[in-house]
Amino acid sequence: MRTAEIAHLLKLEWQLDRRQKHAWGSMALYVVSTIYVCYLGVRHLFDIPVWNALFWIILLFAAFNALARSFQRENAGRQLYLYTLASPRSVVLARTLYNGATMAVLSLLSLAAYALFIGSTPMEGARTDIFLVVVVTGGVGFALLLTLVSALAARAGNGIGLMAVLGFPIVLPMLLSVMKASKLALDGMGWNVTGKYVLWLVLIDLITAALAWLLFPYLWRD
Amino acid sequence: MKGWWWKLLSVLLLLYVVIVGLHTPLGPALVHVSIAKIQPGEVSLTATGYNTHFNQEPPQVWLENDGQRVCATAVKPLSDTELSLTFTVPQGFRNNLTSLWAWDAVDGTIVLREAFFTEGLGSGMAQESCAVSDAPRPGFSFPNRSILNETIRNLFFHVPMWFTMMTLMTIAFWYSLKVLRSGDLEADRSALSAVDASLLFAALGLVTGSIWARATWGDWWTSDPKLNGAAVTVLIYGAYLILRGSVPDPHKRARLAAIYNIFAYVLMFVFLMVLPRLTDSLHPGNGGNPAFSQYDLDSSLRAVFYPAVLGWILFGVWAYTLHQRAARLQSLSDEANDR
Numbered sequence: 001m002r003t004a005e006i007a008h009l010l011k012l013e014w015q016l017d018r019r020q021k022h023a024w025g026s027m028a029l030y031v032v033s034t035i036y037v038c039y040l041g042v043r044h045l046f047d048i049p050v051w052n053a054l055f056w057i058i059l060l061f062a063a064f065n066a067l068a069r070s071f072q073r074e075n076a077g078r079q080l081y082l083y084t085l086a087s088p089r090s091v092v093l094a095r096t097l098y099n100g101a102t103m104a105v106l107s108l109l110s111l112a113a114y115a116l117f118i119g120s121t122p123m124e125g126a127r128t129d130i131f132l133v134v135v136v137t138g139g140v141g142f143a144l145l146l147t148l149v150s151a152l153a154a155r156a157g158n159g160i161g162l163m164a165v166l167g168f169p170i171v172l173p174m175l176l177s178v179m180k181a182s183k184l185a186l187d188g189m190g191w192n193v194t195g196k197y198v199l200w201l202v203l204i205d206l207i208t209a210a211l212a213w214l215l216f217p218y219l220w221r222d
Numbered sequence: 223m224k225g226w227w228w229k230l231l232s233v234l235l236l237l238y239v240v241i242v243g244l245h246t247p248l249g250p251a252l253v254h255v256s257i258a259k260i261q262p263g264e265v266s267l268t269a270t271g272y273n274t275h276f277n278q279e280p281p282q283v284w285l286e287n288d289g290q291r292v293c294a295t296a297v298k299p300l301s302d303t304e305l306s307l308t309f310t311v312p313q314g315f316r317n318n319l320t321s322l323w324a325w326d327a328v329d330g331t332i333v334l335r336e337a338f339f340t341e342g343l344g345s346g347m348a349q350e351s352c353a354v355s356d357a358p359r360p361g362f363s364f365p366n367r368s369i370l371n372e373t374i375r376n377l378f379f380h381v382p383m384w385f386t387m388m389t390l391m392t393i394a395f396w397y398s399l400k401v402l403r404s405g406d407l408e409a410d411r412s413a414l415s416a417v418d419a420s421l422l423f424a425a426l427g428l429v430t431g432s433i434w435a436r437a438t439w440g441d442w443w444t445s446d447p448k449l450n451g452a453a454v455t456v457l458i459y460g461a462y463l464i465l466r467g468s469v470p471d472p473h474k475r476a477r478l479a480a481i482y483n484i485f486a487y488v489l490m491f492v493f494l495m496v497l498p499r500l501t502d503s504l505h506p507g508n509g510g511n512p513a514f515s516q517y518d519l520d521s522s523l524r525a526v527f528y529p530a531v532l533g534w535i536l537f538g539v540w541a542y543t544l545h546q547r548a549a550r551l552q553s554l555s556d557e558a559n560d561r
Contacts, residue, residue, distance in 0.1 A: 148481075148485060152465070152478060152481060152482055155474070155478055156465060156468050156469045156478055157468075157469070162464070162465065162468055165461050165464050165465075166461050166464075166465060166482060168457070168461075169454055169457035169458040169460075169461050169486070170458060170461075170485065170486050170489050170490075172450075172454050172457075173454065173489060173490075173492070173493035176450070204489075204492065207488065207489070207492060208489070211484070211485050211488060211489075212485075215402075215481045215484060215485060218402045218477055218480075218481055219477070219478070219481050
């Protein structure tokens with residue numbers, strides 16, 4: 001029953017996004033134009049720490065932009081309607097999963113655009129497999145964390161501004177560890193070194209998802 | 223006494239901490255030598271002590287290098303803190319760093335480690351080591367650590383601030399859970415008061431820490447995981463206050479604030495526990511630095527530090543209850559005015 005409900009909600013999200021094609025387009029355009037602005041500023045970067053830091057900052061802002069609309073695109077009436085149809089935990093789980101998948105795709109897309117414009121020299125000596133795992137885990141982690149923050153900001157009736165204020169401090173721990181892990185992967189370290197950081201990232205992701213699942217029903221009701 | 227004994231206790235503990243923590247002298251130590259390098263042959267130098275009593279009784283002074291000792295051939299006190307010394311440095315010390323030791327009945331054994339670079343190394347000197355006395359210093363005093371010196375007293379103020387902040391944040395967390403369970407506005411007021419008080423202690427912790435960092439590490443702010451943790455904590459609770467400010471309806475505000483508080487508190491605690499293990503830190507107990515408890519063997523610091531922690535935590539809780547009662551009276555008077 002629960003799984004059917006979640007599958008249904010996932011399908012709803014997918015259909016909504018297909019109907020509003022500009023949503024996907026705006027996300028992609030946001031990332032590409034941010035990267036292009038950076039490219040105009042710095043041209044090619046060869047220094048691994050700077051390359052790494054800039055990539056994560058761009059991805060972080062992309063995540064904020066992409067997830068802000070998660071709970072803000074529907075008005076109060078539609079939310080009430082959804083509330084009568086599905087259990088709040090199914091809603092948050094479906095949205096979290098959907099946002100996670102979106103961010104997984106978006107982070108790989110950003111990486112491709114970033115490597116194209118800013119340069120892929122730092123990736124030459126890297127453990128590419130580990131680096132990609134870290135990029136996807138980090139992107140999904142941002143999605144998990146910001147889904148609840150987006151819901152909170154939408155509930156407070158105060159759009160993206162509040163979301164940034166609420167989101168940045170709690171995303172910092174994740175950002176610091178993801179930067180560390182991806183830096184190590186770029187330095188060519190194997191699983192024996194990066195493993196513990198990747199594991200730690202997955203752990204934060206799980207804790208965040210669990211918290212969202214526990215807290216969302218209280219957020220939902222009015 | 224019922225109900226307020228712990229407030230009295232906190233005042234007494236903090237009085238004890240201020241008086242004993244600021245009044246107890248640092249133990250004697252050797253802090254400076256006039257030359258940086260010794261080579262085989264006759265060497266004369268002045269050594270500077272801190273809180274020493276060289277005039278009362280000229281100390282025995284010796285060099286020590288890899289367990290081998292060479293006693294001074296002449297020791298002449300210039301003042302209570304200045305010694306004029308002459309050594310005949312032998313050929314063949316094994317280590318390139320030599321330490322300077324001294325002993326007298328008043329000050330006990332004091333040492334300046336790695337005092338000199340050493341020339342004329344070999345596989346150990348030929349003659350016998352000289353005989354010296356060695357006894358712990360009598361009396362109660364704080365350890366005199368290089369770099370820290372007198373600032374070691376800040377231990378009783380800086381560190382308990384963070385413990386108090388954590389305690390108050392835990393109280394806020396507890397009341398936030400209560401808000402979600404019952405929707406109680408009284409609990410929401412308690413959570414807000416606890417957050418306010420914890421931010422006060424966070425600010426005090428940052429100020430005392432910043433001054434301490436300037437005195438010991440040479441900078442007001444360093445890139446250190448503990449400092450990053452502190453900054454994130456302050457930002458999170460700042461965001462908590464902003465979230466409250468942007469929701470006008472009190473019941474909705476209570477619920478949203480409680481959700482954010484629980485979310486942030488759990489993530490922050492996980493972060494604060496794991497972050498220091500991800501990167502090196504200048505703080506004791508991290509990144510290869512010994513923890514305070516490890517080099518505080520004479521436990522004189524502990525005799526003040528533990529009361530300080532308890533005293534400051536009780537004091538912080540007291541501050542929170544006062545703040546909470548004031549907020550409650552304010553809301554009652556607002557209600558009365560509305561009527």
